[in-house]
Amino acid sequence: MPVRIRRHGIIVVFIQGEAVRKNVEVEPLPQNSGGLNVMADAQRFKQIMNNLLNNAVKFTPPGGHFGIHVDQTGDAIMIDVWDTGIGIPEKDIPFIFTPFFQAENRSGEDVEGTGLGLSLVKQLVEAHGWQVTVESVLDRGSTFTIHIPLSALTTEEPAAVYY
Numbered sequence: 001m002p003v004r005i006r007r008h009g010i011i012v013v014f015i016q017g018e019a020v021r022k023n024v025e026v027e028p029l030p031q032n033s034g035g036l037n038v039m040a041d042a043q044r045f046k047q048i049m050n051n052l053l054n055n056a057v058k059f060t061p062p063g064g065h066f067g068i069h070v071d072q073t074g075d076a077i078m079i080d081v082w083d084t085g086i087g088i089p090e091k092d093i094p095f096i097f098t099p100f101f102q103a104e105n106r107s108g109e110d111v112e113g114t115g116l117g118l119s120l121v122k123q124l125v126e127a128h129g130w131q132v133t134v135e136s137v138l139d140r141g142s143t144f145t146i147h148i149p150l151s152a153l154t155t156e157e158p159a160a161v162y163y
């Protein structure tokens, strides 16, 4: 089922509400930023984005920022979900997609969760034949990247639009 991805941003509305409550700012979307159509399971794509955006808000202290950046190279489409949050300790990064794993540097009010979100993200991303990677610096922030092969691009009319 084709899914349309805005080139410069995908904001799921309820995440934006949560961000406002917490005073974490989402990077504004440029007007008329265009987009690209990708073959994906619309429901699962939404679950992937919701989990990554939820984490971005949850692990970013008030006053911080998060956002989405979509880029296309010769090989792949890359969707970055980035934040300026607490980051992940280097020793924990290899385990971050393991079910029930939670890093030790979590603190404050927003630490609830089961540690399953990212394992689900990895499963759903790989079910599409895509890949997910992470880059993170402790106390600086994190970027989760979904790598989608160009073969997923389609000209079919989108069944769902994310922006």
Ligand SMILES: Nc1ncnc2c1ncn2[C@@H]1O[C@H](COP(=O)(O)OP(=O)(O)OP(=O)(O)O)[C@@H](O)[C@H]1O
Residues within 6 Å of the ligand: 051, 055, 056, 059, 083, 085, 086, 087, 088, 096, 101, 102, 103, 104, 106, 112, 113, 114, 115, 116, 117, 118, 119, 141, 142
């Ligand atoms: N954006 C992020 N910034 C900092 N740490 C993160 C981020 N995303 C995930 N983590 C770390 O990875 C762990 C696993 O993430 P995951 O989404 O699987 O679990 P969770 O958010 O704790 O719980 P759940 O998603 O089940 O509600 C988190 O507990 C946290 O330690």
Ligand SMILES: [Mg+2]
Residues within 6 Å of the ligand: 051, 054, 055, 113, 116, 117, 118
């Ligand atoms: Mg989570």
